[in-house]
Amino acid sequence: MDFSVWLGLLTICSLGAMTPGLSLAMVVRHTLGGGRRNGIICSWAHSLGIGAYALVTLLGLAVILKEAPMVFNSIAIAGALYLIYIGLQALRSKGGVSGNLAEGKSTSALTAARDGLAISIFNPKIMLFFLALFSQFVLAADSMAAKSIIVLTPLVVDGVWYSIVAMALSHSAVLPKLRQNAALIDKLSGVVLILLSIRVLVTL
Secondary structure, X not given: OOHHHHHHHHHHHHHHHHOOOHHHHHHHHHHHHHHHHHHHHHHHHHHHHHHHHHHHHHOOHHHHHHHOHHHHHHHHHHHHHHHHHHHHHHHOOOOOHHHHHHOOOOOOHHXXXXXXXXXXXXXXXXXXXXXXXXXXXXXXXXXXXXXXXXXHHHHHHXXXXXXXXXXXXXXXXXHHHHHHOHHHHHHHHHHHHHHHHHHHHHHO
């Protein structure tokens, strides 16, 4: 695989990771609710889902998904319902980050990992990204090393980017200020999750 091809892949993956959306909201929530460790756990769990989509696309299964709308829609519906559930938790005073902080609790590492993985696996936008953009780079995977690079590039880029976000937000000069506004962040993230999930359901 040519270096220029990999550079193109790196650029697209970086732009995809840096685009604000549901994934960013989830990393912010878990960094806010559990500190740097949970933010980083959420980040790398999310990146594992990204890596799974890269592998699925490489194996050609993404094309099968595209040609099987029932399977695709089932994944999208399950994901949307799960995101609505998370959004409703955020809106509830006792179910969101602010409620846990008020009770002296923090989000568990397992919850951070679960939500990070789920937000990548069940996000239809990520699925469509790999179908539309990532698949063009699969043809350049002419060896086992190239195939490994094709899968690892989006995984590592995603994990590194959101880890940087988690570390920046968990800085001692930033995190206390965020926690002062935890209730507002809960409400905003809850509304965003629910609205985007409803949009997914309406546009299927």
